[in-house]
Amino acid sequence: MALIVQKYGGTSVGNLDRIRLVAKKVSEARARGDDVVVVISAMAGETDRLIGLANQLSPSPMERDMDLLMSSGERVSAALVAIALNAMGTPAMSFTGRQIGMITDSVHMKARIRKITGEKVRAALAEGKVAVVAGFQGVDEATGSVTTLGRGGSDTSAVAIAVAMKADKCEIYTDVDGVYTTDPNIVPNARRIDVISFDEMLEMASLGAKVLQVRSVEFGKKYNMPIYVKSTFMDVGGTLVTQEMSQMEEVVVSAVAFARDQAKITLLGVPDKPGVAARIFTAVAAKEVNVDVIIKNVSDKGLTDISFTVPKVEVRQTLEALKPVALEIHARDVTHDENIGKVSIVGVGMKSHSGVAAKAFEALAAGGINIMMISTSEIKVSCVVAGDEVNRAVRILHDAFELALPAGQRKSMGGK
Amino acid sequence: MALIVQKYGGTSVGNLDRIRLVAKKVSEARARGDDVVVVISAMAGETDRLIGLANQLSPSPMERDMDLLMSSGERVSAALVAIALNAMGTPAMSFTGRQIGMITDSVHMKARIRKITGEKVRAALAEGKVAVVAGFQGVDEATGSVTTLGRGGSDTSAVAIAVAMKADKCEIYTDVDGVYTTDPNIVPNARRIDVISFDEMLEMASLGAKVLQVRSVEFGKKYNMPIYVKSTFMDVGGTLVTQEMSQMEEVVVSAVAFARDQAKITLLGVPDKPGVAARIFTAVAAKEVNVDVIIKNVSDKGLTDISFTVPKVEVRQTLEALKPVALEIHARDVTHDENIGKVSIVGVGMKSHSGVAAKAFEALAAGGINIMMISTSEIKVSCVVAGDEVNRAVRILHDAFELALPAGQRKSMGGK
Numbered sequence: 037m038a039l040i041v042q043k044y045g046g047t048s049v050g051n052l053d054r055i056r057l058v059a060k061k062v063s064e065a066r067a068r069g070d071d072v073v074v075v076i077s078a079m080a081g082e083t084d085r086l087i088g089l090a091n092q093l094s095p096s097p098m099e100r101d102m103d104l105l106m107s108s109g110e111r112v113s114a115a116l117v118a119i120a121l122n123a124m125g126t127p128a129m130s131f132t133g134r135q136i137g138m139i140t141d142s143v144h145m146k147a148r149i150r151k152i153t154g155e156k157v158r159a160a161l162a163e164g165k166v167a168v169v170a171g172f173q174g175v176d177e178a179t180g181s182v183t184t185l186g187r188g189g190s191d192t193s194a195v196a197i198a199v200a201m202k203a204d205k206c207e208i209y210t211d212v213d214g215v216y217t218t219d220p221n222i223v224p225n226a227r228r229i230d231v232i233s234f235d236e237m238l239e240m241a242s243l244g245a246k247v248l249q250v251r252s253v254e255f256g257k258k259y260n261m262p263i264y265v266k267s268t269f270m271d272v273g274g275t276l277v278t279q280e281m282s283q284m285e286e287v288v289v290s291a292v293a294f295a296r297d298q299a300k301i302t303l304l305g306v307p308d309k310p311g312v313a314a315r316i317f318t319a320v321a322a323k324e325v326n327v328d329v330i331i332k333n334v335s336d337k338g339l340t341d342i343s344f345t346v347p348k349v350e351v352r353q354t355l356e357a358l359k360p361v362a363l364e365i366h367a368r369d370v371t372h373d374e375n376i377g378k379v380s381i382v383g384v385g386m387k388s389h390s391g392v393a394a395k396a397f398e399a400l401a402a403g404g405i406n407i408m409m410i411s412t413s414e415i416k417v418s419c420v421v422a423g424d425e426v427n428r429a430v431r432i433l434h435d436a437f438e439l440a441l442p443a444g445q446r447k448s449m450g451g452k
Numbered sequence: 453m454a455l456i457v458q459k460y461g462g463t464s465v466g467n468l469d470r471i472r473l474v475a476k477k478v479s480e481a482r483a484r485g486d487d488v489v490v491v492i493s494a495m496a497g498e499t500d501r502l503i504g505l506a507n508q509l510s511p512s513p514m515e516r517d518m519d520l521l522m523s524s525g526e527r528v529s530a531a532l533v534a535i536a537l538n539a540m541g542t543p544a545m546s547f548t549g550r551q552i553g554m555i556t557d558s559v560h561m562k563a564r565i566r567k568i569t570g571e572k573v574r575a576a577l578a579e580g581k582v583a584v585v586a587g588f589q590g591v592d593e594a595t596g597s598v599t600t601l602g603r604g605g606s607d608t609s610a611v612a613i614a615v616a617m618k619a620d621k622c623e624i625y626t627d628v629d630g631v632y633t634t635d636p637n638i639v640p641n642a643r644r645i646d647v648i649s650f651d652e653m654l655e656m657a658s659l660g661a662k663v664l665q666v667r668s669v670e671f672g673k674k675y676n677m678p679i680y681v682k683s684t685f686m687d688v689g690g691t692l693v694t695q696e697m698s699q700m701e702e703v704v705v706s707a708v709a710f711a712r713d714q715a716k717i718t719l720l721g722v723p724d725k726p727g728v729a730a731r732i733f734t735a736v737a738a739k740e741v742n743v744d745v746i747i748k749n750v751s752d753k754g755l756t757d758i759s760f761t762v763p764k765v766e767v768r769q770t771l772e773a774l775k776p777v778a779l780e781i782h783a784r785d786v787t788h789d790e791n792i793g794k795v796s797i798v799g800v801g802m803k804s805h806s807g808v809a810a811k812a813f814e815a816l817a818a819g820g821i822n823i824m825m826i827s828t829s830e831i832k833v834s835c836v837v838a839g840d841e842v843n844r845a846v847r848i849l850h851d852a853f854e855l856a857l858p859a860g861q862r863k864s865m866g867g868k
Binding site: 055056086089092100104107109116122129130132134135156180181182 | 517532596
């Protein structure tokens, strides 16, 4: 008898018929003899509705209050799924984050999991019940306050619970049938990827492919918990996210990811001397802002420009954090540009293949696309481009690396 | 500096403008220099919406799941009120039932409060903050499960918190400006009562006057916590519910209350011997059903009929509970009638005035209204009548005791 953790996203529990469908799928898994822990997101649109209410009342609500507010959505849907399961004759019990012992740090709205005690879940399973857990939420042990794990946090809840419960597998059910070589809305002949490594998925998630929250993949990688991404509405397909395997090496580039949620901040006329960059990024980090791509221009008469990208929603905080620093280091000006996008190619095969970045830059240049910033890692090349050129850049790169073809049939750079 | 507990009902937080109005009223109280604890209900309609969702999924959802589901509504509105207060510059902090240490027994959906520890509320007040508490909910200490206190439970939360915090007063803000001699929708010249005793309010609440949950009045009486019923939307008026005072004695009948939420259950042909009634009501009590009026007919050939009223929503459970009992005691049949209503006159003055019940029966008889069941206490007389005669019976009794007049101007039985 295996233990399976299944997570269902907001669209999968978006209305009562879909909640019944989720209950049916869970009942079927249970009927196959497995123990099942179900992790549930808020009904589609609910979290945004709650945030909308708060934002109408306050431009800057306290994050502790926001967490209490937002965590309600998952509680409602977990209770409803448990009610639907019991109505179907599948014994089930609903749990909040606190009740499963999901202990986090004190950083509201993006808390990190410290541990999961899980006694009540184990007790429910031992009684033959399905445990239905409200995702996205935990409790700050020090203060007893409700915390949430950041948007998409239910994925992380699910993988962390799977690890804590020593589950055999973790299935993430969503409204798409797996991970694609890029967004099919932009490139119609994008292909579904059958198996992808944690590292590639991590790059893709952090680059804006919205299938899995990036922290859930980090958890999966750290504890080697395979994650199956599947469709709630189709029985076929799916993508397995797992450890790197030898067969993957033949694929140079696996996918093209992109993001539009970043903005570019530039400090102009900054003295080019040791400690200045540290001063800037320490101030930004103190606001818990995630800085992404950073570039420093070549120095001119002892002055330089420093640009970096941050999430658009954190521009205001970042600019505030920079104000005193800019004065202190005598920067000429601080500017920001929200009309940018980031396009990236991802693939573990890049490690052992040279020329991948060059090929990408050439393809974009041939398409007349100006690259504003570049950032690379062992398995990805990211280019920041103008916001209105993102779609075209994605198509150009998807074509250049022949991602619409099955991996074995790709000519360019394959097996080079 | 006084400590005030203010409770705002669902219509008072029914939309964002009303939430802002609540925040304004709380800020004003705070500006007067008082410490304020605010207890908040779910936004109007939200609890019914959640119950509706559950009922569409299951005819008999588990009560533990229902409590998790329903308690979400108060969490949302408490968070929103705290956000609105902070936005107005009045420091505030939101709390769940668990966070204020509202410990209850394990009876889901109508849990009883065991104790309130309240450390976090005290700490927030000590920091100069308004504590905004989600009403209606607590936590079962043994299992850590969320419990709720029954419909209207936020009133009880508020009075219990006022007692636990040793508050100077407890104000219940609602959509009416006080307690009336009867429902003004039925008797347009009903009068607002300025001061009423706990005992009278207790009878009125249990008889269906919906201004305060009956348990909140019990708490107020037990711990002598005065309760002010006031309108959120008007600054004048209000009713003080307090200990009996000498001036009250002059009023014989204070109000006419009524309820339509009861049904009559009758066991026909029951052996009239010791232990039979106990057997019946033990079985009903085991289902946590609240039995109200009970009558036993005169015995005929060793057999009798026993009738009693229960809340309409508990008819099904009651009939189920009675099935084995009816077989065991060889009752001829069990019937039920949902078309009934209960009309009652209430007044502490009845204690020292005779003939009040007789006057009520005469007035109803003169109006051609058949009394099906009667139940009396020291300070009330209740009559069960046909459901469609309730309104007329209320008007007849309100007239008979001249309740539209100020208490001092009433002729009948006054000062007798």
